[in-house]
Amino acid sequence: MLRRTFAALLLALATVLGLSVATAPASAATPVTTAAPASAAPEPFGATVLIGTGGITWTDVSAKGTPNLWQLLRDGSSAAMSIRSVDTNTCPLDGWLGVSAANRAAAPRAGTGPVQQRPCDPIEEPAGGVIPRWEEYQKAAASRQFDAKLGLLGEAAAKSDTCIKPVGPGAAIAAAMPEGTADRYSPYSDETLLVDLNTCPVTIVDVGSVRDPADVAAGETVEGGSRTEQIAAIDKRIGDVINAAPGGADFIVASLSDAGVTERLRLAVARGPNFGSGRLNAQSTRQPGLVQAQDVPATLMAITGIEPPTGLGGTRMTFDPAPDNSEARAEDRLQALVDYDLASHEVHSLVPPFFNTFAYGQLVIYLLVFLVWKGKIGGPDTRRKVLGIVRVVAVAAASVPASTFLANLIPWWRFPIPMISIVGAVGIFVAAIAYAALRGPWARSALGPLAFVAGVTVAVLAGDVITGSRLQLSSLMGLQPVVAGRFYGMGNVTFALFATSSILLATAVSSYLVRAGRDRIAALAVIVIAVGTVIVDGAPFWGADGGGPPAYIPGITYLILSILGIRMTWQRVGLIGLGSVGLFFVVALLDFLRAPDNRSHLGRFIQAIIDGNALDIVVRKGQQNISILLGNAPLTLLVPAALLFVIYVLARPTSWGSKGLAKSFEKAPTLRAGLIALVITLTIGFLINDSGTAIPAVGATVAVPLIVSVVVRNLEEDLRSVAGTRRARRA
Structure with a gap:
């Protein structure tokens, strides 16, 4: 009866997984795509003008320096915009090709070495309405993984009988047909601007892009003066375009490219009948005031009556209205937009040194513990002090991973030295969490601090995902808007932290209950934790993680079966392995049954099997993981280090010169099963996720220190016992 009851609960858990994955959106590790809406697009409202530029951020905008952009900010809707295309930084050509394809696209760059360090080619004027190098751009787009189709915007407009007038060479690329022609093209000229802006209901204007002399790649020629002078000239052109446009027009101004080799968030602002004073939003990011460059052509189609084709890389931008269009409101919005830019820019450069320091620091901890356990450091009294320090x-x-998210509660990016301010912000929360873990009533138990830190990590990540992933955005271990891989939900790093902490929390809770003789309640408690974890991780409105639940459920199932006393045999191990593989394919099949544009990488793998390309994907994933493992030290050094550590713990718990490990398993009866469950989850996560090498490495940053703290606590008790015995003998 008992086993049937828990079997039913496990079936319910699997059902939750199936429902979550079946309705989850596409993995945000790939560009967001949207299917064409079933209903017709809204009727166009007057004229629409897309003004494209590049290299301008919200930090460049002020009432005095850029009066036209300031008026648009005050009277229109604004957002920070992620412009990541194919390469790390985005050239002006890339930005305009992205508008043409309504997806990520980039032109090939001449030269050798890293693409980011190669100069951007200038945009050439069309000759007779023909875009120069178009075939070259098409080949480059076809060779990339984003399925970009150049000329998609122009073709969609033609099919909808919508006239588009391109003004300027970048605009010609945006409005071009698939064969590379832009028949209505006009070069940008003050003399013809009035006529050009009143030729078609839709006008696309290239007002030029900022190329920062201090930031462009070596060999690139910059014209137009300093960065400040270029911005002022572009702002004037924006004003000229607005003045020449028909009354009642919608204006969308988008900075589509970087100013040089440095990638940053840029600006987007819209004003007109469809956009009042307020904040721009897009479903593609689910973040207020943050949009993607791919949202620009999607919005242009939506408000002009162009029937959008399937597979767009973005979604229509909408706006949240402000109470008024006062100068004070504009100042507040500008500060929020500058915060977006500065936080994403500053944290992006701090991530590598943070991971270097964190990874090497953990390796030092492991070495110190090893030396203490082997008796290489000091005598009994000294070792007890060292063990106390090691535990702290x-x-x-x-506590560091959770603290890196909580640090974003403090605007650290506004301080003069971001490295110091973010370290200080993280340190505040580390101190608070560690103090509570080691000083609370639970600290008397070896598993108490483990349960507390794991519980805090689960609560922080779950709470953040449920409330919109605000803390993850631009955090040291979270989502990077400039990378534009994912803007919400559970990515690989977040899943690794969340799943690891969930399993450790379940282990601590179940150990306490099993020791109290409540095995059934222990198993039920683990199932409750597991169900909550799967829902938060897999639900499309929260974690939206297609690859997480298939990795998590086999591990947590092993822990539940161990608690129930179902002895593991090689046959059952094989069945669990086959079940894990089967679960992967079930989830992948459920994902495959969704609309093609909404599938994650799991559903696309089923399609690859049908098409006969599955082996290529397996080989590519293997090569990618090996490349990350060998090419991204020192973080990935934690993978073999932590794996060897855990295997050694599980295989020979009494072999390090003390009985601390064995006593840890005795005092925590589900600890060994919990560690095995964790290894199962992290291994499957590594195998089935893109860039999965990060999953065990990041999971180790939480698991290994907490395991060390448990064992060290028992070693301290051993030393106290030995010292007491010696004192008794002397007496």
Whole structure:
């Protein structure tokens, strides 16, 4: 009866997984795509003008320096915009090709070395309405993984009988047909601007892009003066375009490219009948005031009556209205937009040194523990002090991941030295979490600090995902808007932290209950934790993670079966392995049954099997993971280090000169099963996720320090016991 009851609960857990994945959106590790809406697009309202530029951020905007952009900010809707295309930085050509394809696209760059360090080619004027190098651009788009179709915007407009007038060479690329022609093209000229802006209901204007002399790649020629002078000239052209346009027109101004080799968030602002004073939003990011460059052509189609084709890389931008269009409101919005830009820009450069320091620091902890356990450091009294220090450091280290998210509650990017301010912000929360873990009533138990830190990590990540992933955005271990891989939900790093902490929390809770003789309640408690984890991770409105639940459920199932006393045999191990593989294909098939534009990489793998390309994907994933493992030290050094550590713990718990490990398993009866469950989850996560090498590496940043803290606590008790025995003998 008992086993049937828990079998039913496990079936319910699997059902939750199926429902979550079946309705989850496409993995945000790939560009967001949207299907064409079933209903007709809204009727166009007057004229629409898309003004494209590049290299301008919200930090460049002020009432005095850029009066026209300031008026648009005050009277229109604004957002920070992620412009990531194919390469790390985005050239002006790339930005305009992206508008043409309504997806990520980029032109090939001449030269050798990293693409980011190669100069951007200038945009050439069309000759007789023909775009120069168009076939070259098409070949480059076809060779990339984003399925970009150049000329998509122009073709969609033609099919909808919508006239588009391109003004300027970049606009010609945006409005071009698939064969590379832009028949209505006019070069930008003050003398013809009035006529050009009143030729078609839709006008696209290239007002030029900023190329920062201090930031462009070596060999690139910059014209137009300093960065400040270029911005002022572009702002004037924007004003000229607005003045020449028909009354009642909608204006969309988008900075589509970077100013040089440095990638940053840029600006987007819209004003007109469809956009009042307020904040721009897009479903593609689910973040207020943050949009993608791919949202620009999607919005242009939506408000002009152009029937959007399937597979767009973005979604229509909407706006949240402000109470008024006062100068004070504009100042407040500008500050929020500058915060977006500065936080994403500053944290992006701090991530590598953070991971370097964090990874090497953890390796030092492991070495110190090894030397202490082997008796290489000091005598019994000294070792007890060292063990106390190691325990504090281990708990503090395990508190770092959650603290990196909580640090975004403090606007650290506004301080003069971001490195110091973010370290200080993280340190505040590390100190608070570690102090509570080591000083609370639970600290008397070896598993107490583990349960507390794991619980805090689960609560922080779950709470953040449920409330919109605000803390993850531009955090040291979270989502990077300039990378534009994912803007919400559970990515690989977040899943690794969330799943690891969930399993450790379940292990601590179940150990306490099993020791109290409540095995059934222990198993039920683990199932409750597991169901909550799967829902938060897989639900499309929260975690939206297609690859997480298939990795998490096999591991947590092993823990539940161990609690129930179902002895593991090689046959059952094989069945669990086959079940894990089967679960992957079930989830992948459920994902495959969704609309093609909404599938994640799991559903696309089923399609690849049908098409006969599955082996190529398996080989590519393997090569990608090996490349990350070998090419991204020191973080990935935690993978073999942590794996060897855990295997050694599980295989020979008494072999390090003390019985601390064995006593840890005795005092925490589900600890060994919990560690095995964790290894199962992290291994499957590594195998089935893109860039999955990060999953065990990041999981180790929480798991290993907490395991060390448990074992060290038992070693301290051993030393106290030995010292007491010696004192008794002397007496």
